Amino acid sequence: QVQLVQTGPEVKTPGASVKISCQASGYTFKNFVLHWVRQAPGQRPEYMGWINGGNGNTKYSQIFQGRLTITRDTSANTAYMDLSSLTSEDTAVYYCARGLTRADFWGQGTLVTVSS
């Protein structure tokens, strides 16, 4: 069965960076796009960007331009989300999700807390 397993919770200080991984199993990694979505407490999901598992092409929401990098390692069936220059407003649960026009499978989420 399809599974997306993310790294555990992170606590960061303002100005730091965070890198979260999303390891896929149960399907052919190169055949699908993986997206990153975050959700602050009590808020709607906020879209961040995607990576094509096959060719590595990426696209980022303009909200995160310059701070967000999404990469993948096809040998490990893993995608990575790297967000820099963190502030308290980046405190949220970060999800990876598989799909193109919609998310048919989600990771379990990674809580990132930014606090001094």
Add this chain to the structure above:
Amino acid sequence: IVLTQSPGTLSLSPGERATLSCTASQTVNNNYLAWYHQKPGQAPRLLIYGASTRATGIPDRFNGSGSGTDFTLTISRLEPEDFAVYYCQQYDYSLMWTFGQGTKVEIK
């Protein structure tokens, strides 16, 4: 594209019918409109995609309809496990997703 959901909260009893609305600020590309529900501490779960197609394993009490800018999710008879927050999501020509602000379906 901005998605606006209504109402913000729906207070209903088990067995009742729920009707949720999602309105887009522009025509949704190819009706690429999906619905999810989310329970506390969990990731969203896909219910409907392509405006009206049920995802795998989703019971037939969930029905999606609409096209263009106006979409509806109907739950014919609420079960206890259906009380959650519901989000609509669209995919557009910029190859990005946007989400509505959510409708909370709570027990009356």
